[in-house]
Amino acid sequence: MSTSTEAPPLTFPKTPVPPNGPNPLGEGKKIKTAAALVIGDEILNGKTKDTNSNFFAKYCFELGIELKRIEVIADDEDEIVEAARRMVKNYDFVITTGGIGPTHDDITYASIAKAFNQPLKYDEETLKRLTAHASRRPDIQNQTPEQKVARERMALFPENAEVIFVGEDIWVPVCRLEGKLCIFPGIPSLFQRLLAGLTPYLPLPDTRPFRYLIHTSLPESSIAPYLTTLHERLKPEKIRVGSYPLLRLGVTVSLIGEDEARIREIGEEVVREVQGKVVDQTDATGTPKPV
Amino acid sequence: MSTSTEAPPLTFPKTPVPPNGPNPLGEGKKIKTAAALVIGDEILNGKTKDTNSNFFAKYCFELGIELKRIEVIADDEDEIVEAARRMVKNYDFVITTGGIGPTHDDITYASIAKAFNQPLKYDEETLKRLTAHASRRPDIQNQTPEQKVARERMALFPENAEVIFVGEDIWVPVCRLEGKLCIFPGIPSLFQRLLAGLTPYLPLPDTRPFRYLIHTSLPESSIAPYLTTLHERLKPEKIRVGSYPLLRLGVTVSLIGEDEARIREIGEEVVREVQGKVVDQTDATGTPKPV
Structure with missing residues (x-):
């Protein structure tokens, strides 16, 4: 051997x-x-x-x-x-x-x-x-x-x-x-x-998305009306709004789009509106950690 | 509150x-x-x-x-x-x-x-x-x-x-x-x-399968001819033979069927033929543990 x-x-x-x-x-x-x-x-x-x-x-x-x-x-x-x-x-x-x-x-x-x-x-x-x-x-x-x-x-x-x-x-x-x-x-x-x-x-695309995650301890139904409005408002900009509840641990809101500056700007608004905080974008599978 | x-x-x-x-x-x-x-x-x-x-x-x-x-x-x-x-x-x-x-x-x-x-x-x-x-x-x-x-x-x-x-x-x-x-x-x-x-x-089936896992450190290609023969031989009995290599850690052979006694009997043959040992059936996702 x-x-x-x-x-x-x-x-x-x-x-x-x-x-x-x-x-x-x-x-x-x-x-x-x-x-x-x-x-x-x-x-x-x-x-x-x-x-x-x-x-x-x-x-x-x-x-x-x-x-x-x-x-x-x-x-x-x-x-x-x-x-x-x-x-x-x-x-x-x-x-x-x-x-x-x-x-x-x-x-x-x-x-x-x-x-x-x-x-x-x-x-x-x-x-x-x-x-x-x-x-x-x-x-x-x-x-x-x-x-x-x-x-x-x-x-x-x-x-x-x-x-x-x-x-x-x-x-x-x-x-x-x-x-x-x-x-x-x-x-x-x-x-x-x-x-x-x-x-x-591979013939890869020229642009890559930017993801921003905001965590709130409010119930998902409380932030739903705002998110629906936001989703409609951001459709023309091709920014996607996601909402992911954690059982009894609040909700993570996700913003995904190509323009990082614009996503960060919207992110600040979301933080205010849902009384949330920005969380780690690399550890999005479990309980969110603050950035 | x-x-x-x-x-x-x-x-x-x-x-x-x-x-x-x-x-x-x-x-x-x-x-x-x-x-x-x-x-x-x-x-x-x-x-x-x-x-x-x-x-x-x-x-x-x-x-x-x-x-x-x-x-x-x-x-x-x-x-x-x-x-x-x-x-x-x-x-x-x-x-x-x-x-x-x-x-x-x-x-x-x-x-x-x-x-x-x-x-x-x-x-x-x-x-x-x-x-x-x-x-x-x-x-x-x-x-x-x-x-x-x-x-x-x-x-x-x-x-x-x-x-x-x-x-x-x-x-x-x-x-x-x-x-x-x-x-x-x-x-x-x-x-x-x-x-x-x-x-x-749920209207559940009347029978449940039995799974038997055998681990060998032989290369997968060395046991392939035997497994192919075994697979053909067991087809009429509806016993399924699977083979799952672990990178540089040998191969796990799986036998699945409804007749536990028959599966155990075949299992003994497989152990001999592939120079293997029976491994834990509940921890089949990683490196196998002996039973």
Whole structure:
């Protein structure tokens, strides 16, 4: 086992980012909307808690992409085909997570190939990296031919997929189909690294939203009439007003828009009107903390 | 403020459970499949981490209901209408969570009413409980007429909904439409209590699945050929074989079926074949612990 740990780490070049190269959405177009397809029986039967979709939601928000929908479906070909086709039709950026391992329940690559009427084909560069990676693992080196075939299923991609290597130290690439749909593994740490690595390859929007959170201990019904008026008033400016009660701990009001100065200005008004205070924007999942 | 804490707690009777009463799915029918519709911009923009769907997934599994799909959508009437209609058509038990508060972005009751072509109507019993509840809260008692209207939106339900009071100390009921679709609040603690309270009102399946988890430190590709054979062999017995890798920490194999003795028997074989050990079935989200 010792040789594997003593050898220098394997690295492979990333796929070059086209400087002004082809945009998969078409010249000048940017990603506006997104959807996530989480594939896995283990999420639906409660064995595993999905964390990838929340990570993706934050990722989209920070980049100015509007995440419109998250769906969790079973390891089922018909379900994957239907959802993949519909999402690619409706949104600019679609990701799938899960179902790309070597076992019988890993059917994502094959199902996506079917969804877009493509045969499956081994990707030579992925095979090369996979094999180099395996050469460092004694527990993989002596596999039987059947085990090798199972392993190489992880390099069997839809024929027309773009194969994008986004990390020098990760042999798994991101496959992109139709310029939109990107296939990711389900393992959270790997998902997160690959998603972060994919960013330079995406035609991102030019602007990013700013979020302002105000907490009040008033009951939600007491601030509702003001918020309704505010919501109507801010519609023309495309500022979104949200209201999120915490059980017996008051309400967090959220303002989201692109013009930070304007959001801060409205924020001051909201603080006065709801007798609230500005709270931490990075810890918005639980009880709010003052900034 | 002191009178509110000194008064005895308010309680109201639960809706009686019909002993052999009408089954909303029809005589003798049981719930087999389920779907969850999570409604809320705050999930999609990453502000809030949805925990309700995982709670629901575990709930379904424990009761022998197959959860087929989870969807997270925006506070958007068209999206709610489309998803609610489709889910009611496709599954036996559908829940929604979120969007039932007093503010402008709480549109679930109205959207569901629209989905099933019903007007909205104030529910008298809910109004009574809501008002009694409010009488204990000095911060609500002196509300303006506009604030009262906002509050009473929480009792404005689709006209043909069954209004089921599932907890003596919670004024919020569960509204059920089409015998299938149950509307829940998004606040996790409230969601969990109401879901638990709803159980006696559901036509539950007669059998529950048994899950057995085996952990191995072998690479997933090494056990793949055996698992594929096992999966094919167990298909006629309706035993499902799953395989879930943990990054650099081996693989958890899952066996799910109704016959516990048979699952344990197969489990012993799997332990031998994958050089594994049985792991804790209640802590299946992270690194497995031996039983």
